[in-house]
Amino acid sequence: MADDADVIIVGAGLAGLVAAAELAEAGKKIIIVDQEPEQSLGGQAFWSFGGLFLVDSPEQRRMRIRDSHDLALEDWLGTAAFDRPEDFWPRKWAEAYVGFAAGEKRSWLIQRGLKFFPVVGWAERGGGNAIGHGNSVPRFHITWGTGPGVLDPFVQRVREAQKRGLISFKFRHRVDELTRTGATVDGVRGDILQPSTAERGHKSSREISGDFELRAQAVIVASGGIGANHQLVRENWPQRLGAAPKRMITGVPDHVDGRMLAITERAGGSIINRDRMWHYVEGIKNWAPIWTDHAIRILPGPSSLWLDARGKRLPVPLYPGFDTLGTLSHIMSTGFDYSWFILTKKIIQKEFALSGSEQNPDLTGKSWRQVLGRATSGIPGPVKAFMEKGEDFIVEADLPALVARMNALAGGEALLEVAQVEREIRARDRQLDNPFSKDMQITALRGARAYLGDRLIRTAKPHKMLDPANGPLIAVRLNILTRKTLGGLQTDLDSRVLGADGQPVAGLYAVGEAAGFGGGGVHGYAALEGTFLGGCIFSGRSAGRAAAASVA
Template sequence: MAKAYQCDVAIIGGGIAGVVTALQLLDAGKRVAIFEREGESRFGGSALEAFGGMFFVDSPEQRRMKIADNAEKAFDDWKSFAEFQPGEVWPVIWAKHIVERATPDGHDYLRKFGIRWMPVVMWVERGQTARGNSVPRFHLTWGTSHHLITRLIKALRSHKNARERLALCFNHRVERIDIHNAKVYGVGGIVMGGEEFKCIADAVVVAAGGIGGDLAKIRKHWSPVEGIKLPGTILLGTHPGSDGRALDAAKSVGAKLTNLGRMWNYAAGIRHPRPQWADHGVSLVPPKSALWVDANGRRLMPPMVSGFDTLDLVQRVAAAPHGHTWQILNKRIALTELAASGADWNPALRDRRIIRFALDMLMGNSWLVNDLTTNCPDIVTAETTTDLVAKMNTLKPKSKIDTQTLHDEIARFDLTLNTGIADEQRKQIDHLRNYRGDRMRLAKDQRILDPKGGPLIAICEHIVTRKSLGGIVTDLRCRALDGSDRPIPNLYAVGEAAGFGGGGSHGIRALEGTFLLSCVITAQRCAEAITKG
């Protein structure tokens, strides 16, 4: 006999969108059950590992830095970067709403839970061919996303209504959404160990993320931009639990799914030194002063520099020979510029150790450089170009690099440093250096072949997955819509499962910091809609 539950609202997924939805529903006195397929240690989902940047508009932090911003300017930037296609109605409506509510429903809401942000607002995704952020908007959470989700979960567990009105059901994998007479009335699935369960509910909220943890589905739906080929190797930066199973369940009851091929991936993925799942990848923040070359050791032209257009970098890597690239640098550059995205790779920030964080910023991430160069299989080091190339060819024997070719590429790049020789990469670095938030993470006057800066480092990089930009089409009440744009009674979707609003509020590109924000805002709209009926 199946294990039975009954509640007002059944939430599929225990990530940040599900947690905020539950918090708001408890405030309204609703009986809530969260069905999380993983164990209790994974409560919080991808937010446990995320870096924690958040996109705010005209925030107190921006005003203190005298950064002039407003919703109209931010929405113009969003639309430019998203490149919405004709007919994308709900994604545009959601994008405008997220921008307008970013600070009151994001920043101000989270402050109530004790969340704070670093005083320097970062400037990311400035745009390459399409205009991106025209001003800095990336607010780095003090404590990373790990601290943010931990505080929200603590608030959920300690809520005055939690004891009588909240059920946290871990190791419960939802397999289906139940529907009768065109109305959703609950969910069903499997408890770890094989026992079946079912839940009768007045409303069901899909908050289980996207497809970023399932390589088979990523390959099936691959279409980041027309004409960009599927790479042979893709690393998983997302937990395998994000397999789109809940999206399939929603589709089976009539929900419209769209833009599943749009992914927010990263171009500088390396294999995790201590993998927790197959093909586990880490997303590096690509060092800007490194020389980015293809699998044959030739410089990628025009030069590739992070901070402007992540999608462009991903497209370039996907189109490169053999589907991988190399970044060449030395240890001195690495100490200043090498970084990895995520809470685990920024422990001083995650654990809010201000002195350690300040020392890392001033002295360099020596622990990170040592860890990755020692333990990551995709990083090789050597004192000479000859020895470096020998190790690169051992790692990737199918794409032989000629020592002289690579040496000449590095030497030509080194010659552009402070010599007046025009180079687009140097120009972009100088542009970044004008902003204080970037200046502190840029190496100064450092040639790669300088013996005093050694040893040389070569990083083999592949595309690494992160987030799905598409999902269930929803209206501004987060109601799941069918193929005729009609709401499916009692079915809702939030966060990544809803393409961060409307089935794709980011279009083909994200301004960054918008993902956690969209989860928080869609969750609030969903809870309000259910409460008001």
Template sequence: MQDAQNNRVIVVGGGIAGIVTALELLEHGQPVTLLERGTRERFGGLANEAFGGMLFAGTDLQRRNGIADSAELLRADWYRAAEFAEDDHWPMRWADTYIQRSTSDVYQWLRSHGIGFVPAVQWVERGEFTALNTLPRYHVIWGTGWHLTQTLIKALLEHPQRGLLELRFGHRVEQFFQQQDRICGVQGEADGQPFELHGRAVVVASGGINGNLQRVRQVWDRARYGEPPQLLLNGSHPEADGHLHDQVAELGGRVLRLGQMWNYAAGIRHPQPRFADQGLSLIPPRSALWLDCRGRRVGPHPMMSGFDTHQLCGRLGRLEDQYGWLLLNRRILLKEMAISGSEVNHAFRERDSLRLIREMLFGNRAQARLLLEQCPDVLSADSYEALAQQMNALVGNHKVSADQLRASVEPYDAMIARGPRFHNDAQLRRLRQLRNWRGDRLRLLKNQPINDPKALPLVAIRVMLLSRKSMGGIETDVQSRVLDAAGQPIPGLYAVGEACGFGGGGISGIRSLEGTFLSGCILTARIAGQALAGISASSPTLPQGPQQ
């Protein structure tokens, strides 16, 4: 019995990366103990709350949407978006691995588990001034991240090799055991009592650092995002605190690029927070106007979501007071507004096609009610005067005036009234371009003015930066082995998912093409499980196209 226990792999973390690692190990007949610091009800971690978008190139779903994509084109886009540094060797190796293997090892693998995708491929992160995603690649899970996690948990619990799996909840790992330079176990606390476990290897699947707002501010990249924000919302979990990153560093493992994060610029306070500073991430309406803290339209180039999230966060971080306002009306709210995540997208989560069709035709009234009735950062009024008064009361100053709101809106609305032949506003030009793709056309109003008597009340939403994902982390090779300062694997120590920056300590560089996080968790986890089972995989071979 002792020999069997010492032969097991210990997986630390019960999020999607930990679940897939354990599942892959069972597939190859390997004994595994999975430790999760939370309760059984929280099994699956942050992935339970994810909307469930994943980036793939060359899928059958793309082809059915008339998209002719390729690994070569994705690689050119990825490297251009990432802006890799010369010493980003392992992140680049992982990027090539993802590009080569994600469609077969993630997309098709998920399909084999009965997980499907929404028929329309979405086009996100198109690029602000430089092209990012040349083509639509964002594949949305039908059922959201909730369906993903629950399906794979079920596969884990009902696996033919279930007898090789031990699940322990309420176990917080504090540090690792090391014997003769090999990691051979962990110790920590469970139910107020210490515990220790021994095994042949340990896989760190504990997530990133972005649930620890103090730490996020400490590593904040001032050059890219401005000063660390005082107004910062938590879009992760407090358990994502980076403690095991520090333990890996004490063992000599390299922890890099923690200032590279994937945050969001349209965060609002959660109406029913479960922890301090919890936020929701909006998918802002493209027909809304972004205003600064004084109610002035941001420009001369207007802010719009869906083009370059990295750049959008940087712009918001450099605004006065580091928050902004979305100005819209009820019609725009119903048609174009969305909240990211599974918990507020019931049609997607419950896979209710009829409800989804109704929402697309008539607007998402449930989300609109949630925002208008329960979210403290969402305000509405029938006049500029009343709205400005509410905006000032919310933030506790007098920076916004009705005259300024009027001055921000009237030129825009007047241009719409002149007709499309005379549209010479960058936002209107972009809206016209967005409507060329049917995935966007279904979600966009056509030339909708803001102060439209038929679309009142006016709506103002205060938006703040929201901390979400760590794109840096523990450096790993393409077998998910943790590397030391000399670039050598630390025997017995592996890292997967967000803990390793989704591969190599920063697979995405400074900017994601979006949709590379859940899929990155799955790919790194499967590779770690195969490596621990002694399954070799060929190294990625891709054409050496342009890298910048």
């Protein structure tokens, strides 16, 4: 049987598109197969905030941040905490990726048309020690145009190659099997799904209208992670994070179903680090959902007071935006699967950002006028909409009324006592009377404001929460939301999938989230943020180049 193309790519998300663009540049013929309709081209990246991890960039230097490759590598390795024999390739990927982020990444992306917002964000500030988890300095560079701004250059290149006859798409084609001749993967087989008019990101039907088979010299799996498949998330949930939450909401579209991982395993690929995941603890139910159980993550500044379900403050240093998985494991140890932020109007105005391209119309729409309006016009529109319509938000002028509504929202037995909550807030407020404090969060806030970017747009001037002049008071119920898969198909630095014997499976490559963003888990146990899109780009590029070199 003749080949239909040189290379087949399963998945038209960012990683698949980057690989396709590289292959087309090398003059290869590619078929991109995706189970979703054409309107969902780009997968998750379209919805993303477009935050990219860069090291020692001009944006950082302009914000007076001193960063270096060595500091970033120490942060990465302290965060990843690689400790398994199968971390051999993930560690190699981590070293290569930090080198990319400190070197060629920015200029390569700028050449392709990306631009960055000038204020660099400080995500995952860490567990409190210089060695260990967290970013020593801000490194989260927001792409101008957010997720669509990251995707556009690659979509454009792929569309141009499509016009030249090098790339063709097969939408609504769901791969169910990787086919082999001998030990070499050389094709895909699956079902053709009924045409769908579902809007971008909405769930599309799985009704079958036929089947298909395609052949090529190589197949690249670019199918994403498992975040929308709660059953798989629960099956692989690590004990070290406590029991899996009874209730989780979903931070990714329905197509992030994880099916393709087992399919690739059946063709000889080895999956490692299944128990490593990156789920968030600041999830709110979207009042205008796009996908099933649609959750939005709050990207919080550091000032909100974080209380558990019984009103006890979370321990040091579990402050907003410091240690995602440390906080998740603590919350699970409380016996509840939610927690609370208490904050003021002044804090929400400056510190609440919502992750997602659609939640940031100013940055996504590349409107400087609207972006500058953020600094002057009070609470951002999308945050205001959540305050008014979101089921997890409560706004009240006084604490007893706030606590009463928090109890009502949680349902069941009233777990929160006004006196307990008031004691936590009042004690915290009292720590502001001196320019120094034993309260580590207050000290952290003052430290954060020494960074220009935080002082400008991210960290409110420390103030007393119970002073009505700073009010009204706001409570937000924070749910656990599923998002990223840190483990995946084991790959070498050419993105070739390795089998259980550690040798490449001939003809088979994996990229993006399906490959744990490189190697089967470039992040190890935890992430520094903004590293996922970059992992798709880096691994997609390496697969594209290696596959182009390998096919005749």
